[in-house]
Amino acid sequence: MEYALADTGLWYALFVPSDQYHGAAKDKAGMLALMQVVLPWPTVYETMRTKFVRNAIGLDRFERFLKGPNIVFLDDTPFRAAAFELALDSSLRKRRPLSMVDCLIRLLIEDVNTRVNYLATFNERDFIDVCVRHRVEFL
Secondary structure (H helix, E strand, O other): OOEEEEOHHHHHHHHOOOOOOHHHHHHHHHHHOOOEEEEEHHHHHHHOOHHHHOOHHHHHHHHHHHOOOOEEEEOOHHHHHHHHHHHHHHHHHOOOOOOHHHHHHHHHHHOOOOOOOEEEOOOHHHOHHHHHHOOOEEO
């Protein structure tokens, strides 16, 4: 079985038809349907912000997707402190601003115990280095 991790931007694009990446997101969703989707909780928190939850149609579709048999929710607890420190260090000292959620995704890709074959994102720039090092392909 192949495992895919998805960045928050994919969920906005997929469930908000006015998003500029909506068409591309539908293509990625077709591929995700054939894989186990590893879903860290912070991406769900980030997606279900106030503006998104006011979109009843998109929220309903997201709910159905999240309850699918190929979704694996991942406990991020072991990675929280490291993601926090990495976001601060990268953004303040390395002049590479990265959100804490992006740092979490990077740490999950690096973790030998987390199976990830693919990353679905529209922001390849923030992940290219870690994906190349760990042979994770972009969807």
